[in-house]
Amino acid sequence: xxxxxxxxxxxxxxxxxxxxxxxxxxxxxxxxxxxxxxxxxxxxxxxxxxxxxxxxxxxxxxxxxxxxxxxxxxxxxxxxxxxxxxxxxxxxxxxxxxxxxxxxxxxxxxxxxxxxxxxxxxxxxxxxxxxxxxxxxxxxxxxxxxxxxxxxxxxxxxxxxxxxxxxxxxxxxxxxxxxxxxxxxxxxxxxxxxxxxxxxxxxxxxxxxxxxxxxxxxxxxxxxxxxxxxxxxxxxxxxxxxxxxxxxxxxxxxxxxxxxxxxxxxxxxxxxxxxxxxxxxxxxxxxxxxxxxxxxxxxxxxxxxxxxxxxxxxxxxxxxxxxxxxxxxxxxxxxxxxxxxxxxxxxxxxxxxxxxxxxxxxxxxxxxxx
Numbered sequence: 454x455x456x457x458x459x460x461x462x463x464x465x466x467x468x469x470x471x472x473x474x475x476x477x478x479x480x481x482x483x484x485x486x487x488x489x490x491x492x493x494x495x496x497x498x499x500x501x502x503x504x505x506x507x508x509x510x511x512x513x514x515x516x517x518x519x520x521x522x523x524x525x526x527x528x529x530x531x532x533x534x535x536x537x538x539x540x541x542x543x544x545x546x547x548x549x550x551x552x553x554x555x556x557x558x559x560x561x562x563x564x565x566x567x568x569x570x571x572x573x574x575x576x577x578x579x580x581x582x583x584x585x586x587x588x589x590x591x592x593x594x595x596x597x598x599x600x601x602x603x604x605x606x607x608x609x610x611x612x613x614x615x616x617x618x619x620x621x622x623x624x625x626x627x628x629x630x631x632x633x634x635x636x637x638x639x640x641x642x643x644x645x646x647x648x649x650x651x652x653x654x655x656x657x658x659x660x661x662x663x664x665x666x667x668x669x670x671x672x673x674x675x676x677x678x679x680x681x682x683x684x685x686x687x688x689x690x691x692x693x694x695x696x697x698x699x700x701x702x703x704x705x706x707x708x709x710x711x712x713x714x715x716x717x718x719x720x721x722x723x724x725x726x727x728x729x730x731x732x733x734x735x736x737x738x739x740x741x742x743x744x745x746x747x748x749x750x751x752x753x754x755x756x757x758x759x760x761x762x763x764x765x766x767x768x769x770x771x772x773x774x775x776x777x778x779x780x781x782x783x784x785x786x787x788x789x790x791x792x793x794x795x796x797x798x799x800x801x802x803x804x805x806x807x808x809x810x811x812x813x814x815x816x817x818x819x820x821x822x823x
Contacts, residue, residue, distance in 0.1 A: 529657070639690075701719075702724055
């Protein structure tokens with residue numbers, strides 16, 4: 454029987470030691486988990502407030518820097534999947550304009566420890582463990598203290614073990630075919646959101662075909678400031694002019710399932726994300742975000758693509774038909790979900806018009822499927 458791939462994303466706040474409690478990120482000790490089982494499945498389990506997916510962290514400080522456009526070369530060997538993931542993640546973030554991530558050896562250590570733990574104990578083959586929840590932590594994020602290689606039950610504890618201080622978000626894939634970790638994480642709803650906010654550093658560890666762990670972080674101990682685009686920016690992915698975009702997102706394999714009533718057996722189209730967080734809009738209440746229109750058309754003939762617009766609860770409709778999704782915690786993340794797979798080798802035009810804190814924002818761009 455072919456093994457199912459599992460994707461997991463988690464955001465965890467670490468104790469902010471040595472920084473006066475500031476520096477940005479989730480509240481200390483707060484964590485939220487989302488996992489995927491089967492292809493691109495996402496199952497979400499939370500601790501703390503009861504939210505069940507990765508949350509957009511609330512900045513403790515509004516002091517931010519412009520998006521980073523250059524980082525030191527990563528030290529991953531060029532033949533390793535870690536190097537490919539590092540490049541793909543920064544290519545996506547760079548194209549969006551949300552800033553590049555630099556390699557963190559401490560986060561590499563945290564990711565490597567968890568990768569080793571899962572492989573050594575053969576947990577990637579243990580469906581019961583993977584699909585269980587322990588102390589509010591979903592199996593792929595949890596380490597049983599009784600097992601070999603234990604470095605912390607939660608991602609927050611494992612980051613502390615690696616001497617990293619700040620806020621981290623963890624993404625895990627299990628039984629994903631070699632080379633597909635980044636592709637599967639990007640072609641999702643909840644995981645995609647977790648990969649593109651204001652983090653500054655990343656650590657990656659992969660055992661091909663078994664486990665892939667990506668940990669993003671913000672090192673407040675070293676006064677590393679969050680990165681955000683200039684005020685009024687609209688950051689998008691797929692990005693303007695991007696080619697080779699996946700045609701199909703198997704939404705039924707993401708748990709909880711975006712638009713669960715469609716895509717059964719066929720999947721839907723590749724999700725399109727608009728990220729409205731920027732300088733001056735570091736945090737956004739639902740009533741501070743409005744959507745006037747969000748559309749997709751086929752460039753060749755102007756044919757409209759049937760879509761759903763997924764937003765956090767409470768985001769304002771200013772003309773567009775919105776679908777409230779309780780699993781999208783950040784009001785500045787607006788997802789356009791085509792209700793059926795896109796055509797191959799086809800260019801699409803997307804137009805977003807809305808408002809942020811009563812200021813108009815908008816963007817029109819095109820991308821092409823593979």
